[in-house]
Amino acid sequence: MENLIALLVAAPLLGAAVLLCGGRRLDAVGHWIGTVLAAASFVIGALLFADMLGKDAEAREIGQHLFSWIPVGDFQADIAFQLDQLSMTFVLLITGVGTLIHVYSIGYMEHDERRRRFFGYLNLFLAAMLLLVLADNYLLLYVGWEGVGLASYLLIGFWQHKPSAATAAKKAFLVNRVGDMGLSIAIMLMFTTFGTFAFGPVLGRVGETGEGTLTAIALMLLLAACGKSAQVPLQSWLGDAMEGPTPVSALIHAATMVTAGVYLIVRSADIFNAAPNAQLVVTVVGAVTLLFGAIVGCAKDDIKKALAGSTMSQIGYMVLAAGLGPIGYVFAIMHLVTHGFFKAGLFLGAGSVMHGMNDEVDMRKYGGLRKYMPVTFVTFGLGYLAIIGFPGLSGFFSKDKIIEAAFAKGGAEGWIVGGAALLGAALTAYYMTRVMLMTFFGEERWRHRATASPDQPDVEPAAEHQGAHAEPHPHESPKSMTIPMIVLAFGSVFAGAFFGIGDRFVHWLEPVTGHEHGHPPVSALTVTLSTVVVLLLGAGLAYLHYGRRPVPVVAPRGSLLTRAARRDLLQDDFNHVVLVRGGEHLTRSLVYVDHTLVDGVVNGTAASVGGLSGRLRRLQNGYARSYAVSMFGGAAVLIAATLLMRAV
Amino acid sequence: MNPVNYLYLAALLFTIGASGVLIRRNAIVVFMCVELMLNACNLALVAFSRMHGNLDGQIIAFFTMVVAAAEVVVGLAIIVSLFRSRHSASVDDASLMKL
Numbered sequence: 001m002e003n004l005i006a007l008l009v010a011a012p013l014l015g016a017a018v019l020l021c022g023g024r025r026l027d028a029v030g031h032w033i034g035t036v037l038a039a040a041s042f043v044i045g046a047l048l049f050a051d052m053l054g055k056d057a058e059a060r061e062i063g064q065h066l067f068s069w070i071p072v073g074d075f076q077a078d079i080a081f082q083l084d085q086l087s088m089t090f091v092l093l094i095t096g097v098g099t100l101i102h103v104y105s106i107g108y109m110e111h112d113e114r115r116r117r118f119f120g121y122l123n124l125f126l127a128a129m130l131l132l133v134l135a136d137n138y139l140l141l142y143v144g145w146e147g148v149g150l151a152s153y154l155l156i157g158f159w160q161h162k163p164s165a166a167t168a169a170k171k172a173f174l175v176n177r178v179g180d181m182g183l184s185i186a187i188m189l190m191f192t193t194f195g196t197f198a199f200g201p202v203l204g205r206v207g208e209t210g211e212g213t214l215t216a217i218a219l220m221l222l223l224a225a226c227g228k229s230a231q232v233p234l235q236s237w238l239g240d241a242m243e244g245p246t247p248v249s250a251l252i253h254a255a256t257m258v259t260a261g262v263y264l265i266v267r268s269a270d271i272f273n274a275a276p277n278a279q280l281v282v283t284v285v286g287a288v289t290l291l292f293g294a295i296v297g298c299a300k301d302d303i304k305k306a307l308a309g310s311t312m313s314q315i316g317y318m319v320l321a322a323g324l325g326p327i328g329y330v331f332a333i334m335h336l337v338t339h340g341f342f343k344a345g346l347f348l349g350a351g352s353v354m355h356g357m358n359d360e361v362d363m364r365k366y367g368g369l370r371k372y373m374p375v376t377f378v379t380f381g382l383g384y385l386a387i388i389g390f391p392g393l394s395g396f397f398s399k400d401k402i403i404e405a406a407f408a409k410g411g412a413e414g415w416i417v418g419g420a421a422l423l424g425a426a427l428t429a430y431y432m433t434r435v436m437l438m439t440f441f442g443e444e445r446w447r448h449r450a451t452a453s454p455d456q457p458d459v460e461p462a463a464e465h466q467g468a469h470a471e472p473h474p475h476e477s478p479k480s481m482t483i484p485m486i487v488l489a490f491g492s493v494f495a496g497a498f499f500g501i502g503d504r505f506v507h508w509l510e511p512v513t514g515h516e517h518g519h520p521p522v523s524a525l526t527v528t529l530s531t532v533v534v535l536l537l538g539a540g541l542a543y544l545h546y547g548r549r550p551v552p553v554v555a556p557r558g559s560l561l562t563r564a565a566r567r568d569l570l571q572d573d574f575n576h577v578v579l580v581r582g583g584e585h586l587t588r589s590l591v592y593v594d595h596t597l598v599d600g601v602v603n604g605t606a607a608s609v610g611g612l613s614g615r616l617r618r619l620q621n622g623y624a625r626s627y628a629v630s631m632f633g634g635a636a637v638l639i640a641a642t643l644l645m646r647a648v
Numbered sequence: 649m650n651p652v653n654y655l656y657l658a659a660l661l662f663t664i665g666a667s668g669v670l671i672r673r674n675a676i677v678v679f680m681c682v683e684l685m686l687n688a689c690n691l692a693l694v695a696f697s698r699m700h701g702n703l704d705g706q707i708i709a710f711f712t713m714v715v716a717a718a719e720v721v722v723g724l725a726i727i728v729s730l731f732r733s734r735h736s737a738s739v740d741d742a743s744l745m746k747l
Contacts, residue, residue, distance in 0.1 A: 621743065622743030622744060622745050623739075623740055623743050624739045624740075624742070624743075625669070625670055625671075625673075625739060625740070628669055628670055629670055632666060632670065
């Protein structure tokens with residue numbers, strides 16, 4: 001079975017190579033090749049999973065050594081894979097959700113003439129992400145990490161004819177580079193500290209190293225995770241990444257890319273366990289991001305951007321849980337998997353709505369769509385109930401556990417973090433209810449669209465095949481799009497109960513990440529009840545704001561906080577003022593120093609040498625007799641010197 | 649007679665030659681002064697040979713004569729061609745080799 005591991009990565013990689021190099025003759029079948037290879041990868045994953053289930057919990061880890069990549073003296077970089085329960089979970093999530101998104105894209109991208117290329121990029125994305133989670137050392141993980149960055153760049157900027165998409169792709173790539181720097185520094189630190197970067201030796205020898213080094217490595221890993229997982233302070237790319245086609249958003253937010261950071265932290269659990277200060281930073285980053293994302297999600301009118309804020313917030317939950325140590329790792333991964341189901345479902349639903357609405361993304365121009373898109377409405381609705389943590393659905397089991405674990409952290413910290421998580425749950429309920437009500441309920445605001453002023457020209461659809469201002473005719477999407485949504489809705493409903501009841505998921509993952517039962521200061525039942533209460537409060541408040549009152553087509557000015565949240569809580573302004581302006585000032589002062597000091601020294605030297613040469617040049621006057629004088633003078637001096645030396 | 653006197657004479661001749669080279673403008677005169685310096689050297693060499701009682705100085709004097717003869721041939725040829733082209737034998741007129 002070990003030999004199948006490489007095939008997991010090879011199948012989508014082959015798809016990417018064939019589709020990207022194959023040229024136009026594959027246009028007609030390209031999407032099928034891509035989908036079949038993604039599905040093949042899923043089937044291989046399922047086979048390996050079945051094989052793994054047949055073994056004892058302790059003997060489930062298998063590996064495959066393909067070849068030595070860079071063997072130089074003590075430096076051993078291998079292309080080697082490791083498949084344990086953690087990797088297995090990711091493999092199934094990535095290939096499963098990935099395949100569904102491939103199927104969905106067949107319908108969604110039907111009218112795009114570059115569909116073959118799109119599927120090539122999707123396959124590349126899957127291959128890179130699989131490489132990331134299957135690598136058995138940090139260097140190979142880094143290869144996958146960069147591959148994910150590349151694929152996301154290509155996909156976010158897929159509609160590169162739109163300047164906003166091209167800019168968003170560039171932004172995502174650049175912000176990710178900052179995180180990548182963290183990962184490369186962490187790998188270098190590991191190599192100087194442990195002399196290797198394979199998971200086994202590095203994580204096994206953590207005890208031999210001082211806490212300072214481990215904290216440094218852990219913080220660098222956290223920086224990397226912040227970049228990929230869009231955590232504060234490297235969160236700014238996620239909202240703009242919505243410029244890509246909707247299936248890309250679903251893929252980035254559910255199966256690949258943003259989950260990589262959580263994987264990295266959980267995979268490096270031993271390092272974080274030995275560096276409590278770094279763990280605290282992880283928890284704080286998670287808590288801040290979960291509130292940040294939720295607040296942004298509450299204010300956005302663009303359905304995809306509201307969902308993007310929600311992703312940021314949910315990943316914040318996972319990072320928070322991962323920062324809690326052994327009481328949280330399992331729940332971080334569990335929430336990641338359930339989130340994969342419902343967030344993919346929500347994004348595909350959003351894509352389906354846009355598909356039926358001429359690519360309109362402004363929720364203020366939706367309304368009352370439940371009649372026209374019943375399947376989308378039901379699947380989106382189930383995803384909605386799952387994400388807010390409605391009792392019995394997926395999100396309830398995973399999120400509730402995280403909130404419990406946060407309280408179980410103990411002391412004032414536990415109360416603060418737990419409080420933040422609870423507040424986040426209320427906000428989640430608020431903004432998701434808002435999305436739900438604005439899209440599927442209320443009056444049909446799109447009917448009056450002709451009179452509405454185009455207040456957001458930058459989100460106007462490209463309008464390839466229909467006039468930009470024609471009244472849309474909402475309709476249900478084709479089967480290729482609805483079936484993946486139905487499958488994902490099943491996942492959103494039942495995955496949590498399947499994992500959570502009887503602690504199945506905990507037992508599954510425990511051998512890899514370790515697990516301790518937390519003891520919250522209040523009983524688990526109290527936590528659960530308060531979670532339910534706050535989510536009902538949040539949802540109720542949203543109903544008061546958006547269900548009872550009609551939703552204005554043009555966004556009201558709103559409070560200071562609303563306006564700030566619409567601008568992503570001023571993240572771009574902050575980056576502009578602090579980083580761009582700061583950078584400009586830094587370069588300007590460096591240029592000044594360069595011009596005055598460095599150039600001054602160089603130019604001064606040159607000028608003085610030039611002046612001296614000008615003087616010396618006068619000696620070269622062309623008169624033979626003056627040269628003769630120099631000769632005689634020189635000879636006289638030499639003789640005098642010789643005589644003097646003799647005398648001494 | 650004390651051979652050192654010959655050295656004094658050689659030094660005197662050399663000095664006269666050297667000042668001639670530096671002072672005079674006429675190329676022919678300068679050339680003659682150079683010859684004078686060479687011969688002063690020859691005189692000194694022969695005197696040294698006598699003082700030390702070996703033949704080294706005399707042999708070097710012969711070499712000097714050969715070199716001087718060759719130098720006269722080349723030098724006079726240069727002066728003649730210079731005079732032909734510029735109608736002047738002044739060394740200061742031939743001052744083109746400068747910046």
